[in-house]
Amino acid sequence: MTVEMPYQNQSQPQNQTLISSGQNDDDEKILLVDDNPTNLQVLLQTLNGRGYKLLIAKDGENALRIAHKAKPALILLDIMMPGIDGYEVCRRLKADPEMSSITVIFLSALDDTQDKVRGLETGAVDYIAKPFQAEEVIARVETQLKIHQLEQALAARNRQLEAANQRLLETMREGIFGVDAEGRITFANPAASRMTGWDLEELTGGDFYGMFLERNPEGIHAPRQNTPLYRTLVDGVIQNVDDSVFCRQNESFFPVDYSCTPITEGGKNNGAVVVFRDITEKKRQQEILQQALDEVDEQKDKLTHMSRLSSMGEMASGFAHEVNQPLTAINNYAQVCKRMVAREPMDVESIKEAMGKIATQAQRAGDIISRIRSFVKKPDHCLERVDCNRLIQDVVKLAEVDARNNQIEIHIDLEEGLAPVRVDPVQIQQVALNLMRNAMEAMRDTATRDIGIRVETLKVNDDFVQVRVIDRGHGLADDAEEKMFTPFYTTKQDGMGIGLSVCHSIIQTHGGVLNFERNPEGGAILWFTVPVA
Structure with missing residues (x-):
């Protein structure tokens, strides 16, 4: 002791x-x-x-x-x-x-x-x-x-200050009700009176259910046993309710977040404390923010579309040449047919052969125009279940125009048996085309141009497929890690610096990743992932 x-x-x-x-x-x-x-x-x-x-x-x-x-x-x-x-x-x-x-x-x-x-x-x-x-x-x-x-x-002193600050916040911003086990109001603070329009004397003894809780369009209250307050009073559990409404004295409604906390004495629930906050301003700010976000999304869509149009504008002369070739062939075969029709006897088999070639060249021109039209149209952001390899093959056909102009070959290595992916095909084509064109431009004036660029697809895991574009060009700038996908950053003399930034945004929206590596053999490897359907 x-x-x-x-x-x-x-x-x-x-x-x-x-x-x-x-x-x-x-x-x-x-x-x-x-x-x-x-x-x-x-x-x-x-x-x-x-x-x-x-x-x-x-x-x-x-x-x-x-x-x-x-x-x-x-x-x-x-x-x-x-x-x-x-x-x-x-x-x-x-x-x-x-x-x-x-x-x-x-x-x-x-x-x-x-x-x-x-x-x-x-x-x-x-x-x-x-x-x-x-x-x-x-x-x-x-x-x-x-x-x-x-x-x-x-x-x-810190405890005193914290207590004083808490009291001040509750007094100025939050309304507080005390209710008994029957839902009768036993006390209210001035903020509750101010927000609801009731005097403190009028509030005391009032029925909380009937005075404040939400009603249906016919003005009828929900059954008490279905309300959060009832569950707090009966079960003794805290209830937090977001985005509800309370009724004012003048029968108008206002949006609130509120909580119900039980008052327990001797193991028995004797009432509850209801703390609420008027969120009218919060909802107004949310609406303003949502409008701003919608405008940002709309501008982003316009920028993405303009980026595609810019790519097509840069490739216009090449596409004109591509379309002109089958049109010239069609014209030549038509002239041949005209001469053969005028001969006696008419050579039907030769005419059929020429007509078949006209049809083939017309289909070729139509395919080129169809790919261009599909690429430049403004999509409705529809996610589709598509074959990733087929998608990349279509992009390669678009990129072949630049490939021929730059005298650079495109080699493809597509992994077989890939699961379908869920993407907006036009936007993913835009990303892949941008990476291919950048890769060809990086090799245009280099001694390694004859090697060409390489496009690969491969399975990353059960959730993602990866597309890789590999070049042997002049490589990446020293500050690429920090600025590669920053808007308006470019190493091109006449570039705007929005292409990769737009691509980065597109891939992020799809839930994938766009990134790069420095090619150990020289040049760069840019890759992106897209989710499996």
């Missing part, structure tokens, strides 16, 4: 609590812990009469028990003790929320740096080496107690 008694100058202090003479209950408590009675006597003599209430313990177990009961401000703690040592005592103190704020100074003859570091790591704030020097003990104790007092005062 620990006994409290006035301090006496004893040669063999017992394992008990001692109170220094002439002090009152407001004095700072200091617990002295050491298994050596001589050391305890030295500490007592050093600190006695300085306005401290001194407590002692001769081992770790008693130190923890006394600390838990007395809550001293400071503990001077020996390290080497029987039973649990000082390190373990400090660790347990800091692990207990009720004692974690107690300041600990270690006492030890151990002079090794690692021992000191270990002591500080367990939560001690200082270290006094044995044998003690009275001036050092007094100075360190006074310093740490002053720090402890300042910390306690600061924590108390």
Whole structure:
């Protein structure tokens, strides 16, 4: 049993609590812990009469028990003790929320740096080496107690400020109702009165269900047992309700978020607290934000479309040449047919053959025009289940115009058996075409142009398919990692810097990734992923 008694100058202090003479209950408590009675006597003599209430313990177990009961401000703690040592005592103190704020100074003859570091790591704030020097003990104790007092005062002030701020927020922004087990209003704050239009006197005693809760278009209240408040009152569970409505005194409605928290006494639900917030302004801002987002999406669609039109404009001369070739052939075959029809006897088989060639060339011209029209039209953003390899093959046919102009071949390596992907085909074609054209432009004036570019498809995992465009051109700029997909960043002399930025946005919208690698053989590898259907 620990006994409290006035301090006496004893040669063999017992394992008990001692109170220094002439002090009152407001004095700072200091617990002295050491298994050596001589050391305890030295500490007592050093600190006695300085306005401290001194407590002692001769081992770790008693130190923890006394600390838990007395809550001293400071503990001077020996390290080497029987039973649990000082390190373990400090660790347990800091692990207990009720004692974690107690300041600990270690006492030890151990002079090794690692021992000191270990002591500080367990939560001690200082270290006094044995044998003690009275001036050092007094100075360190006074310093740490002053720090402890300042910390306690600061924590108390912070708690006061937090409480004041919380009260202010609740008063100004949130309405509060207290209701009893029957749903009758027992109290309301001024904010609740202001937002609902009812006087505080009128609110008290009113039926919360009938006065405020949402009604159907016919003005009839929902059954009480279906309301969040009823579930709180009956089941004792907190209910949070977003985007509901309350009724004002003038029968108009206003949007609210509200919560119902049970009031429990003796295990019984005696009522609830309803806290609500008028979200009229919040909803207005949400509508404004949504309008802005819709406008951004619309402008993004226009930019994406303009990017496709720009690509087609840059490739126009090549497409004109592509279409002109089958048209010229059609004209030539038509002239041949005309001459053969005029001959006697008429060579029907030759005419049929020429007509077949006319049809083939017409189909060729039609396919070219169809691909162009499909690419430049403004899509309706319909995600479709498509064959990724077929999609890339169609893009390669579009890109072959630039390939012939730049005298660069396009090699394709498409993995067989790929699962269908779910994409907007026109937008994914736009991305793939942009990467192919960039790759060809990067190789146009290089010695590696004869190697050509390579387009690959491959399975990444069960969720994504990857498309890779590989070139052996002049490579990427040094700052590509930071700026590659930034709008208006370009290394081209006449480029606008929106192509890759638009592509990046398209792939992100599809839930995939657009990225690049530096080709170990020279050049670059740009790739993107699209989700499996």
